Amino acid sequence: MKDKFISRNYDFEIRAEKDEKRGNIIVGRPIVYDSKTDIGGYFEEVIERGALKNANLEDVRFLVNHDQSKIPLARSRKNTKNSTMKLTVDNDGLEIQVELDTENNTEARNLYSAIERGDITGMSFFFGIEDEEWENLDSDYPTRHIKAISTVVEVSAVTFPAYQDTSIAARDKSAVDTARLAVDTARSEAVDTTSEELEREKLKIKYLIGGI
Numbered sequence: 001m002k003d004k005f006i007s008r009n010y011d012f013e014i015r016a017e018k019d020e021k022r023g024n025i026i027v028g029r030p031i032v033y034d035s036k037t038d039i040g041g042y043f044e045e046v047i048e049r050g051a052l053k054n055a056n057l058e059d060v061r062f063l064v065n066h067d068q069s070k071i072p073l074a075r076s077r078k079n080t081k082n083s084t085m086k087l088t089v090d091n092d093g094l095e096i097q098v099e100l101d102t103e104n105n106t107e108a109r110n111l112y113s114a115i116e117r118g119d120i121t122g123m124s125f126f127f128g129i130e131d132e133e134w135e136n137l138d139s140d141y142p143t144r145h146i147k148a149i150s151t152v153v154e155v156s157a158v159t160f161p162a163y164q165d166t167s168i169a170a171r172d173k174s175a176v177d178t179a180r181l182a183v184d185t186a187r188s189e190a191v192d193t194t195s196e197e198l199e200r201e202k203l204k205i206k207y208l209i210g211g212i
Contacts, residue, residue, distance in 0.1 A: 016116040030123035031094035040179035056151035122161015
């Protein structure tokens with residue numbers, strides 16, 4: 001799965017605030033460490049603490065519902081003071097602070113209102129995996145531990161923050177297909193690794209009994 005971008009949604013607090021210098025802002029946490037999430041009913045996933053340690057966060061956009069056809073509402077470029085989105089990696093994951101141009105941008109104004117009213121409550125992010133480990137692959141519901149994230153390219157405020165409702169999961173065919181492929185790939189790689197180890201053990205036995 002390395003270098004293949006995927007998205008994850010969380011029903012985690014996102015709130016609207018007012019700042020004297022920055023105006024209308026929203027604060028949220030799109031990445032949460034040590035929180036088990038169901039992925040399409042195929043497996044559960046945990047982003048391990050510290051997974052963002054070496055992640056590339058140099059250029060991250062802020063969108064709504066991952067809609068890349070729309071203009072980004074904010075952007076973090078190397079997290080400088082001139083960026084309209086500030087990223088903070090802490091002990092719990094990733095927190096963002098987004099400056100919204102509610103005066104000149106209708107979509108920004110609509111989003112701020114929806115968050116302030118509680119109509120939008122979730123965050124999501126689009127990322128690549130650098131390192132992962134699987135457990136219980138022989139079961140019907142294995143667990144993937146994401147140990148290192150390679151890059152984060154986009155974060156979003158989302159209408160449906162989690163796939164807890166099976167009807168929602170069923171609508172997102174791409175997410176379900178990706179989940180199925182992730183499990184199948186991990187199981188295949190596990191079988192290949194086991195076969196290689198078995199062959200090495202056979203060669204060792206042959207060597208020890210003088211077979212070669």
